[in-house]
Amino acid sequence: MQFDLITTDSSGARAGLITTDHGSIETPIFMPVGTVGSVKAVTQEQLRGDINAQIILGNTYHLYLRPGTDVLRQAGGLHQFNGWERPILTDSGGYQVFSLAANRKIKEEGVVFQSHIDGSRHLFTPENVMDIQRTIGADIIMAFDECPPYPSEYSYAKRSMELTHRWLDRCIRRLGETSPEYGHEQTLFPIVQGSTYKDLRKISAEAIASRNCAGNAIGGLSVGEPEAEMYEMCGLVTEVLPKEKPRYLMGVGTPWNILNNIELGIDMFDCVMPTRNGRNGMLFTWQGVVNIRNKKWATDFSPVDPENPCAASQQYSRAYLRHLFVAGEILGMTLASIHNLCFYLELVKAARVQILQGTFGAWKKQVVPQLQTRL
Structure with a gap:
């Protein structure tokens, strides 16, 4: 190595x-x-x-x-x-x-x-x-x-x-x-x-x-x-x-x-957090933490996370993902796990870009409060 x-x-x-x-x-x-x-x-x-x-x-x-x-x-x-x-x-x-x-x-x-x-x-x-x-x-x-x-x-x-x-x-x-x-x-x-x-x-x-x-x-x-x-x-x-x-x-x-x-x-x-929490309906997004089981998402037809480029985040709505969890469909756990893992990999990828540009410290101060928000 x-x-x-x-x-x-x-x-x-x-x-x-x-x-x-x-x-x-x-x-x-x-x-x-x-x-x-x-x-x-x-x-x-x-x-x-x-x-x-x-x-x-x-x-x-x-x-x-x-x-x-x-x-x-x-x-x-x-x-x-x-x-x-x-x-x-x-x-x-x-x-x-x-x-x-x-x-x-x-x-x-x-x-x-x-x-x-x-x-x-x-x-x-x-x-x-x-x-x-x-x-x-x-x-x-x-x-x-x-x-x-x-x-x-x-x-x-x-x-x-x-x-x-x-x-x-x-x-x-x-x-x-x-x-x-x-x-x-x-x-x-x-x-x-x-x-x-x-x-x-x-x-x-x-x-x-x-x-x-x-x-x-x-x-x-x-x-x-x-x-x-x-x-x-x-x-x-x-x-x-x-x-x-x-x-x-x-x-x-x-x-x-x-x-x-x-x-x-x-x-x-x-x-294990991205997959374990994902299987239990907790999603990490650039806007904050989402409990996808919450009834407030029942008619939210926006993407799971519009800022996350992966298909699980872009092609499915929060309303649909909530429906899968409420209905006990295995697909819900899979999509949530993929979304969270994509997000974690995008997070460190974005951090690397900021480090290479010499702007990580200021970027982190701006991003962390958003990540911690409970939506």
């Missing part, structure tokens, strides 16, 4: 280019989440078409459970299995340490998960998580970490961070002992942790930077902390992480979260 930092706006926002064996990624970028190898309610053709996703995500824990590594290896990796020829990033399962807290046990060796599917038990270690991601075949793979809950006591956050750093060294060592299975390069991103404690975040960022990996991630945020604390932690960490390498903020977030964090120097984002 290669990262070229093209320019940095006076506000601190960056525009760059990531090059992988499966194609290039213009940053800042939003990455749709395809946890089990599928972005919910959306086909690969739609992702390649109107949405024009440059990279998507898969999840190591979920893909390990099903379809399983044997199936993925026989298929030739996830790219071949799901028909997605562009770059893929896989999370390591570290987020499931947080989200499945009731069904796991953490120890130095790794994490024992009780499967949410059939109750079977599985040990995830830094070593076998690297092996699983080798078999999945993602272009960018994440180090195995612990994502602590919010709030966490200082002592717990410190122990968790130190465990994440020890696991990182084991991940790096294991990758050095193995090779990609399908002939294309795989790049490891370590993850900064430390909860919302400034000193821990700084220590973790320095530790991660010292490993000299090709890119770096920030985890453990957008887990319930106030937005102001998220921004504070990101600003602190980006001051430490090397400027010549891409920075990935995991699991974030709303459109205004993304723009505010771009200004802090973040290059890559992912979140």
Whole structure:
């Protein structure tokens, strides 16, 4: 993987280019989440078409459970299995340490998960998580970490961070002992942790930077902390992480979260919000947030979002989309998901244009209040 930092706006926002064996990624970028190898309610053709996703995500824990590594290896990796020829990033399962807290046990060796599917038990270690991601075949793979809950006591956050750093060294060592299975390069991103404690975040960022990996991630945020604390932690960490390498903020977030964090120097984002909220009738538009189930849209025959160029936004009215949701039609969830993903990709595309023009800061101040408006 290669990262070229093209320019940095006076506000601190960056525009760059990531090059992988499966194609290039213009940053800042939003990455749709395809946890089990599928972005919910959306086909690969739609992702390649109107949405024009440059990279998507898969999840190591979920893909390990099903379809399983044997199936993925026989298929030739996830790219071949799901028909997605562009770059893929896989999370390591570290987020499931947080989200499945009731069904796991953490120890130095790794994490024992009780499967949410059939109750079977599985040990995830830094070593076998690297092996699983080798078999999945993602272009960018994440180090195995612990994502602590919010709030966490200082002592717990410190122990968790130190465990994440020890696991990182084991991940790096294991990758050095193995090779990609399908002939294309795989790049490891370590993850900064430390909860919302400034000193821990700084220590973790320095530790991660010292490993000299090709890119770096920030985890453990957008887990319930106030937005102001998220921004504070990101600003602190980006001051430490090397400027010549891409920075990935995991699991974030709303459109205004993304723009505010771009200004802090973040290059890559992912979140289930556009598809999850879309399936529940919440649309993100340039004019604000729309609850499409609201009766006020019943006779609004204007486009879903006249400023969003994709077909799902232009060719269907708010009245029709509301009708689909009220009638319980699956098409409503699909159209809303496509619209939201198109919007997120248009958002970061527009941000990139502003960064290249040197006008991002002023543009963001104008746009964010509109995005937050409830229509």
